Amino acid sequence: MGEDLAPGYANSLAGEPPEIAATIMPDNDDKTSPGYLDYCRCWLDDDDVAGVVEVLRSGWITTGPKAQEFEGAVAEYVGARHAIAVNSGTAAMHLALAAAGIGPDDEVITTPFTFCATAEVIEYQGARPVLADIDLETFNIDPAQIEARVTPRTRALLPVHYAGHPCEMDALLEIARRHKLLVIEDAAHAVGSAYRGRRIGAIGDATAFSFYPTKNITTGEGGMVTTENDDLAARMRRLSLHGMSRDAWNRYTAAGSWYYEVVDLGYKYNMPDLLAALGLSQLAKLERFNEIRARHAAAYHDGLHDLPEIIAPRAQPQVRTNWHLYVIMIRPELLTLDRAAFIEALREAGIGTSVHFIPLHLHPHYQRRHGWKPGMFPNAEWAYERVISLPLYPKMTAGDVQRVIEAVRTIVARHRK
Ligand SMILES: Cc1ncc(COP(=O)(O)O)c(C=O)c1O
Numbered sequence: 146m147g148e149d150l151a152p153g154y155a156n157s158l159a160g161e162p163p164e165i166a167a168t169i170m171p172d173n174d175d176k177t178s179p180g181y182l183d184y185c186r187c188w189l190d191d192d193d194v195a196g197v198v199e200v201l202r203s204g205w206i207t208t209g210p211k212a213q214e215f216e217g218a219v220a221e222y223v224g225a226r227h228a229i230a231v232n233s234g235t236a237a238m239h240l241a242l243a244a245a246g247i248g249p250d251d252e253v254i255t256t257p258f259t260f261c262a263t264a265e266v267i268e269y270q271g272a273r274p275v276l277a278d279i280d281l282e283t284f285n286i287d288p289a290q291i292e293a294r295v296t297p298r299t300r301a302l303l304p305v306h307y308a309g310h311p312c313e314m315d316a317l318l319e320i321a322r323r324h325k326l327l328v329i330e331d332a333a334h335a336v337g338s339a340y341r342g343r344r345i346g347a348i349g350d351a352t353a354f355s356f357y358p359t360k361n362i363t364t365g366e367g368g369m370v371t372t373e374n375d376d377l378a379a380r381m382r383r384l385s386l387h388g389m390s391r392d393a394w395n396r397y398t399a400a401g402s403w404y405y406e407v408v409d410l411g412y413k414y415n416m417p418d419l420l421a422a423l424g425l426s427q428l429a430k431l432e433r434f435n436e437i438r439a440r441h442a443a444a445y446h447d448g449l450h451d452l453p454e455i456i457a458p459r460a461q462p463q464v465r466t467n468w469h470l471y472v473i474m475i476r477p478e479l480l481t482l483d484r485a486a487f488i489e490a491l492r493e494a495g496i497g498t499s500v501h502f503i504p505l506h507l508h509p510h511y512q513r514r515h516g517w518k519p520g521m522f523p524n525a526e527w528a529y530e531r532v533i534s535l536p537l538y539p540k541m542t543a544g545d546v547q548r549v550i551e552a553v554r555t556i557v558a559r560h561r562k
Pocket residue numbers: 233234235236259260262263305331333334354355356357367368
């Protein structure tokens with residue numbers, strides 16, 4: 146391997162990851178259709194089941210001691226002072242914006258190359274999402290594009306660590322400091338990623354993680370927002386449960402008190418203990434999961450990087466990516482089929498794929514609401530027409546990865562111009 150090793154692979158192996166329990170649930174191995182390699186599968190073990198059953202048997206299933214324990218574990222893992230467990234990554238981002246007081250007439254700069262949740266939470270606050278195009282190396286927001294879009298109304302940056310590859314945080318923090326902006330990170334993809342030796346989660350003002358089933362660890366549905374800021378943390382915690390001064394665990398237990406006050410307009414975003422139990426057992430396996438992802442990514446790199454028709458992703462040396470996604474770009478000018486036909490050919494070969502993302506400015510809602518049009522963010526569109534997310538998850542075997550490589554190589558060989 147040597148030179149050909151995907152950058153980010155070697156440094157992601159630093160330190161000994163904990164062993165994963167050998168007891169993989171047998172029914173977990175069933176594929177949705179025989180012979181078909183799913184785009185995505187969760188890894189759930191007996192310890193995940195045991196954690197959830199323990200909560201069920203305890204009789205207290207909503208937000209309580211397990212959610213608190215999960216918050217402590219995530220805060221420690223990412224190195225942040227505070228972590229607030231919520232019921233989605235979307236809720237985590239929204240809480241951060243709401244607690245930061247982002248409101249009508251404010252502008253928040255984000256990327257077009259993301260899931261709709263990133264922009265919708267800005268609109269929930271009555272604020273205006275402003276898009277800055279991506280760089281074509283990492284598909285992350287381009288700091289140079291941000292500069293041109295800062296106005297007196299800009300209040301925050303909302304960068305997305307696309308595919309788990311951290312954004313250029315030094316540049317983003319410098320822009321934010323100069324213009325007095327908050328940095329709220331959409332780290333839905335980036336649990337376990339690091340930028341210049343620091344884990345994502347304690348770099349910007351607040352960081353939002355997702356534990357949706359496609360993510361590197363899952364709670365079914367769930368999210369977490371982390372911050373170093375005590376005031377922001379207190380506000381986010383209050384807003385996560387109706388703006389109440391006291392949560393249920395602190396009202397219903399022997400040591401609790403019935404009295405509470407609603408001090409703000411809040412939301413119903415709290416994470417139940419049932420889900421937090423899954424989060425704890427999954428978090429214990431995260432380093433090992435990410436190590437397997439890195440190994441699969443390196444195998445993909447070895448198997449694909451020599452094809453001129455394919456551009457394989459590379460991690461920059463200053464980051465550790467968690468390889469949340471493995472996104473290749475095809476070069477349609479060298480092929481007789483386009484991206485949609487390439488995906489169809491992979492499906493016929495029994496391989497599931499996905500596309501991350503349809504740029505925000507191509508969706509009807511955003512076009513109507515903000516007047517965004519095709520052509521406004523050419524890098525995002527250029528990438529969109531070429532990207533394919535190949536299957537990449539720890540449950541895949543080395544043989545599964547080779548099967549995908551062979552399928553890609555066969556399609557390229559058949560359709561080379
Ligand atoms: C970039 C990005 N941001 C935010 C989210 C939202 O996370 P959740 O589904 O947990 O609300 C996703 C989810 O899939 C995502 O990919």
